[in-house]
Amino acid sequence: MSNSKFPFPRLPDDICSEVLKTMEYHEIIAFSIISKKSSSMVQSLCLPLIRAQIVMGWPEICLDFGSINVLFKWKMGENDKEMTSLDDIPVSVAVKFRRFNPISESKTFTWSNQGKNIGEWVQHLRSIFRCGCYEATFCVLNTRLDIQSLRNTFPKFRKIVIMCLRNEPTEHEVQSIGNILRAFLPYVENLRLQRVPLQENLSIQHIGMTNLKELHLESLNLKLGDLSTLNVEKCIIIRIQFSLLDLNRFFKLWTKGSYPKLQSLLVHGSLESFSDWNILLKGLNAVVERSTADDSQRLVKVKRFIMENSRGVCAQVLVHSAEMVSAVTFTVSNLNRLSPEIWKF
Amino acid sequence: MSSTEQGTSSAAPAEPTTAPESAAAPEVPESFYYVHGKDKVVHKVSAGALQHSALIHGMISNLGYTEEQAKANPFPFENIDGDILQMVVDWCNQHKGKPTPPEDTNLPKQKEKLFDLVLAVNYLEIKELLTYCCKQVAMMVKGKSPEEIREIWMIPTDAEDEAAEKEAKKRAGKEAAGETAAAAGDAK
Incomplete structure (x- = not known):
């Protein structure tokens, strides 16, 4: 091809x-960045995007087109520097194009920052494609995010992960987490909180009241007893310290009709004591599986029981407990409590 | 294969080839039509080759010209340069009655020529060739950065676009004012 222009x-x-x-796709995106006219030309193509996964902190966005995806990874400075706000201008952007079908292929290009800050980059990328599924991970470290710029920059997310990277987050970090939740919690289906400090103005009660499909909690100061309201279908709680009494209270609330949307619950953490199973079963009117062997000598104790709530809904509960770690699985079943199949879990 | 009736000597006159037919089938003589571009050089093309062009095919399908009539009335494409029309005719002849391959490496490599070819092919409505041309245009910016694409494809900046728009508005305003003045003069 000659060097003349076209x-x-x-x-x-x-x-x-x-x-x-x-x-x-990456070439189309490159073209769209050049000018407003080129951007609107790409917009008019109405190109479908299956899913966009956005990461803030060490900012990147993965655009999933099916057998092809394009990853944008912004470099914020030397030594893997993190972004602090959406106004931060990256040094450069690495664009990785990956094809999976029919043959696997990968190419990486480095583009200049195009004079855009992180917020403008995200806004541009979301403006040129038609996407129905946005997911975000916010890695919170030195982060300052205000509610208005969050709403202006990002679409409505289907899934949000918030990871607090400091044991004792700063005031700004806590405020940013609150802003993220306030901005997106009404629309989100799937929420995951990792090491996020739960406080008075950001309590588990607030989060539990939200209509969610899935809630994943990994919190240092979370108490099972705080889950008085839980409006989710699936809940996973890990790294929690809990007691048989906490579990008993939770299940008792369920049998009385609380947590009507809950389909499954997994609690994984440290069980304070598992010497007296009667504490767990007290008042639940549960049917406990008859133990075939004496498990008093076993390292891992297993307890399986079924219970029924006030609306006749049956749930299967499986408890695995050991010295260091325990897991409780609660699953709502469509089966009748008298059905022999109910014990197959 | 095309035959150049006048002008350039580059293309030697040649009779169009006809597809082999079974001995039992009656021999149907292939009809030919004539086209010329800006340079008035007339190209003889078979109806089969011209089928690639939806525009020409639409024009000729109901004409029922005899060889003499067709020769006497070449289709004029004054907006297409002679060398570009030659390329188009050659391509149509090469791909006459054949399935078009996924890639075509015979397209011009010079960007100026390719631009004219794209416009001509678009005008003549030759779908397959247009697809090749579009791929060829896209190939120019394969793996390029936004800055490189801007340079290769001569994309104006937003400021340049705005200035051009202002200029166009100004010009349109002046023209409208001129027309109004002329109309007023006529009325007097």
Whole structure:
């Protein structure tokens, strides 16, 4: 190809669109960044995007087109520097194009920052594709995110993960976490909180009241007893310290009709004491599986029982407990408590 | 294969080839049509080759020209350069009655020529060739950064676009004012 130039804007619009359609996604994105006109030309193609996964902190966005994905990874400075706000301007961006089918192929390019800050990059990328599924991971470290710029920059997320990277987060970090939750909690289906400090203005009661499909909690100061309201379908709680009494209270609330949407619960952590199973079963009217062998000598104790709530819904509970770690699985079943199949879990 | 009736000597006159037919089938003589571009050089093309062009195919399908009539009335494409039309005719002849391959390496490598070819092919509505041309245009920016794409494809900046838009508005305003003045003069 000779070095002379090609007057692309002088081509008829429909030809421009045809040319763009033959290009790879990262090339289309590169074209869209050039000018407002080129951006609107790409927008008019209405290109579908299956899923966009955004990571803030060490910012990146993965655009999933099916058998192809394009990963944008912004470099914020030397020594793997993190971003602090959406106004931060990256040094450069690494663009990784990956094809999985029919043959695996991967190419990485380095682009300049295009004079855009992180917020503008995200806004641009979400403006040029039609995507119904956005997911985000916020790694909170020295982060300052205000509610308005969060709402202006990001779409409604289906899934959010918030990871607090400091044992004792700063005031700004706590405020940023609160802002993220306030901005997106009404729309999110799947929420995961990792090491997020739960406080008065950011309590588990607030989160539990939200309509969620899945809630994943990993918190240092969470108490099972705080889960008085839980409006989720699936709940996973890990790294928690709990007692048989806490579990008993939780299940008792369920049998009385609380947590009506709950389909499954997994609690994984340290069980304070598991010497007296009667504490767990007290008042539940549960049917306990008859133990076939004496497990008093076993390292891992297993307890299986079924219980029924006030609306006749049956749940299977499986408790594994050992010295260091215990796991409780609660699953709502469609089966009748008298069905022999109910014990197959 | 095309035959150049006048002008350039590059293309030697040649009779179009006809597809082999079974001995039992009656021999149907292939009809030919004539086209010329800006340079008035007339190209003889078979109806089969011209089927690639939806525009020409639409024009000729109901004409029922005899060889003499077709020769006397070449289709004029004054907006297409002679060498570009030659390329188009050659491509149509090469791909006459054949399935088009996924890639075409015979397209011009010079960007100026490719631009004219794209416009001509678009005008003549040759779908397959247009697809090749679009791929060729896209290939120019394969793996390029936004800055490189801007340079290769001569994409103006937002400021340049705005300035051009202002200029166009100004020009349109002046033209409208000129027309109004002329209309007023006529009325007097």
